[in-house]
Amino acid sequence: MAPRPSGFSLLHPTDAATTARVKDVNAKRATPGSQTSLRESNRARIIEAVKHHGGLAQVELAGSTGLSPATVSNIVKELVAAGILQTTPSTRSGRRSQYVTLARNVGLVAGVHFGARHLRVAVADATGQVLADQRMPLGTDHRADAGLDRVALLLADMVESLDATLPELLAVGLGVPAPFDTSTGHVSSSSMLRGWGGVEIARVTSKRLGAPVFVDNDANLGALAELRQGAAKDVAQAAYVSVSHRIGSGLIINGEVYRGSIGTAGELGHVTIDEDGPICRCGNRGCLETFAGAQHLLELLRVSHGALTLRDVIRLALEGDAGCRRVVADAGRAVGIALANLCNLLNPSRVVVGGELARAGDILLDPIRETVGRSALPAASGALEIVPAELQGEAEILGAIALAIEHATVNVMANVPS
Template identity: 50%
Template sequence: MSLESGGGLLAGVAFGERDVRVAVANGSREILAQQLMPLQADHVADEGMERAARLLADLAETVSSGVEDISAIGFGLPMPVDAISGEAGSDAVLPGWRGVNVTDAMSAYLRAPVALDNTANLAALGELRAGGLRGVRNGCYLKFSYGVGAGIVIDGEVYRGSAGTAGEIGHVTIDENGPICRCGNRGCLDTFVGSRALISSLAASHGPLRLKDIVHRALAGDLGCRRVIEDAGRRVGVAVAGVVNLLNPEAIVVGGLLAEAGDLILGPLREALDRCAIPSAAATVELRPAELGDEADIVGAIHRASMLSHTNISIS
């Protein structure tokens, strides 16, 4: 394994609500090593960054002379982030990270520049460069897992909006009198299709389940789990129809844990999209399964690190 094509290692970090995945790649963005570590859902930022830094240091030592070879880091969190200030910004998801300047703190850990982004944006970037959105000028990556998020692609680039919060489809209000969301609003999409809602809806009939249990049982033919997943697909399809009406994308790629249910979720999603979107817009959008699976965000993180590395080279 060599570090040819350009100056050291690229590093990627992608946090989920319950885990962190790290990877190191060469200058050609070929991943040389990666590792996934579970985390407590209520962990704090210092703990998460220290673990990520330690994992990256270990991986760097296995493929090169050590952490000093890391030239840039792409860093993803499953929450709104301010890419300009480098701060995480949510009391609802990973509240232990709220207000932390991740860019500065992680740079201090590893002595390398850090590009901070939302993991849905990173997954969109990964699919755009190496997966189901290749060649797409205007499209969307839909992350359907413990919550729902989206990464938007406009004119061949990931669109982040003025404050870095573009794509927060999980917090689109679909019922203003609905349940209170963890963001403080009522009736957000997440309150109907997020993991808490799905697990709660099956508690009386199935007892305690994990989200992946629901997917596995649905694929095995469990009628209750199938119904819950199909209903979730329909609700997301209604929200996605709004995205289709607004942006008229060529393709929507669906990834995340619930996407592993395949046609059980994609079928109802497509049906609702066709029913609720403008016919001409619905007719021209292709619904595709993600190609990179649960590695989409880490692949995107490596590409983000590569972009940052080249920017630093051009400036110096």
């Protein structure tokens, strides 16, 4: 199979004759511009749009496919009858509308998130509804194979407890806390996630699970979830920043998560704040992460406050402890410098701040806003909103599920008229 620039794909190992991929079917049958192909091509457009957005109002479906409302309505009816889509009454801008998703019974999807310190696995139905959710701690220096083994065992257990079987998994979305190189399928630099260098994550995991696996950087998945259902919903140009043990960002450009030429865009944590600053784990000096990552904050507080966890620091800051408030605010100022540069370059209209440190609220956000206001061009910061994440600790896992739905292989049922 030729490498695909978009990155994540891996063929489903089940019988290709019974589980045809919607896209491929149309690529073969359709002669663009001819009448005969129109029906099939319109159907595929609608299924792709629903998968891509996870779900959307029927009126939006017309807009996003370029089809007329009548055509959309007919095809949605047909696909609902065939058990591929389902609709739920909802309101959109005060008007009644149908919310369209994949049908619940189409199959299951899973999301996996390797965080800096924990592993989380969730199973959802094809509408994105989470049915099971588990997390466990993870050693910072665990090896990829051990981690992926745990995922496979956990997922098999979780699926079984839902009275289902692994072959019902349509797709798995998997997030890693490091830049993921889509041109190689590896974590792009072994120093960024020790024990993971050279591992073809999607291939290895897919082999164990018998389901296609799609991998992305976890900040990109956080951005995806905030874009689909959180603080960046309906925002065309935005950035999601996660401030925690590590600092990452996911960029939203023209309403889509932007991944760059080989998938490593958004590495805000490794933007240089001070050329002569501390050595970072990435090998550079003075990266944002060395000034605003949890380790630096805990180090700063060690003499005055003793050994704390990041959670302690946030709790104490919220309770009014001056030292903890100060380190959180200083972290905010460092993040603000990096974000000011991001705003000068990308001119987003909204920045969403998530990650564990964002639980400190305005203790973190106010210094970010102040610094961006001072350091960015007025043109870049004037119409900018800097807001807290809505999904908080859920963003990455929900993004992994969204990624799985987006790439899910959907059976083209024999009972859809052609």
